[in-house]
Amino acid sequence: ETGVTQTPRHLVMGMTNKKSLKCEQHLGHNAMYWYKQSAKKPLELMFVYNFKEQTENNSVPSRFSPECPNSSHLFLHLHTLQPEDSALYLCASSQALGDNNSPLHFGNGTRLTVT
Amino acid sequence: AQTVTQSQPEMSVQEAETVTLSCTYDTSESDYYLFWYKQPPSRQMILVIRQEAYKQQNATENRFSVNFQKAAKSFSLKISDSQLGDAAMYFCAYRSPTRDDKIIFGKGTRLHILP
Numbered sequence: 001e002t003g004v005t006q007t008p009r010h011l012v013m014g015m016t017n018k019k020s021l022k023c024e025q026h027l028g029h030n031a032m033y034w035y036k037q038s039a040k041k042p043l044e045l046m047f048v049y050n051f052k053e054q055t056e057n058n059s060v061p062s063r064f065s066p067e068c069p070n071s072s073h074l075f076l077h078l079h080t081l082q083p084e085d086s087a088l089y090l091c092a093s094s095q096a097l098g099d100n101n102s103p104l105h106f107g108n109g110t111r112l113t114v115t
Numbered sequence: 116a117q118t119v120t121q122s123q124p125e126m127s128v129q130e131a132e133t134v135t136l137s138c139t140y141d142t143s144e145s146d147y148y149l150f151w152y153k154q155p156p157s158r159q160m161i162l163v164i165r166q167e168a169y170k171q172q173n174a175t176e177n178r179f180s181v182n183f184q185k186a187a188k189s190f191s192l193k194i195s196d197s198q199l200g201d202a203a204m205y206f207c208a209y210r211s212p213t214r215d216d217k218i219i220f221g222k223g224t225r226l227h228i229l230p
Contacts, residue, residue: 033218042119043206043220056217088158103150104208104218106160 003027006091006107013081014115021076021110023091031096032074033104034066037088049074050096081114088112117142119209121221128197129229135182136192136224138207148210149183151192154223155203163205166190194226202228 004025013019025032034046048056049068063085065077074091088109095102118141128134140149151163166174166183173181178198182191194201207221 035220040222042222045218048217090160092160103162103165104152104160105162106152109158 004091004093004105004107006089006110008110009108010111010113012113012115013078015081015083017081018077018079020078021089021091021112023074023076023107025072025074025091025093025105027093027105029093029095029102029105030071031094032068032071033092033094034074034076035090035092037090037109043090047076078112081112083114086112086114117144117147117209117211117217117219119207119219119221121205121207121224123224124222125225125227127227127229128194130197130199132197133193133195134197134226136194136205136207136226138190138192138221140188140190140207140209140219142188142209142211144211144213146212148212149181149190150208150210151179151181151190152206152208152220153201153203154206155200160206164192197228199228199230202226 007022031050033048036044046060047066052068063080067075090109091107092104094104120139147168149166153161153163164174164176164179173183178195180193204223204225206223209219211217
């Protein structure tokens, strides 16, 4: 049990589909993150939510839409994706703002394949 | 903008030997946090060790230690008595103390342990 749970573990979708990735943390953290991990590239920070408010959006295409209904849940809504969006999507949580030594706790990721 | 560079895409070490993974970073901030994460084939990103920039003493966690050189902006990871279970991708990460809470990762170093 990692404390951060991501579902589904694998997802295959067509370019016209709409799907959502889910992340849930049981650690009492107040910040949650979406990262994209592609082969031979650094982890790319996509979205940051502190206290449920989005504080960072690294110019992510609008076909990715995050939602953070509370401090324990984070979603990534996907629509009209491209094949280059195929990657491992990692969710993480931590304590933020005043306790920045708090490390990230990661989920196991969702392996996304866009066909 | 902050950057993190890991110049060794892959490394190999004999079991029970010592290996050092390098990491350099670029920042204009005086206070920040540094981390090493491990990602085994299971995909779970696991915190290995962390360091606060304001602390001069190098962090140590059992067989893992860092050589933190603030002036040189260097943060290398030393693994002593390497074990087969240490085989993984290792990522160096920088965390900004500012409100946007950016956490930047390097491209990673794949470590092979030779029996």
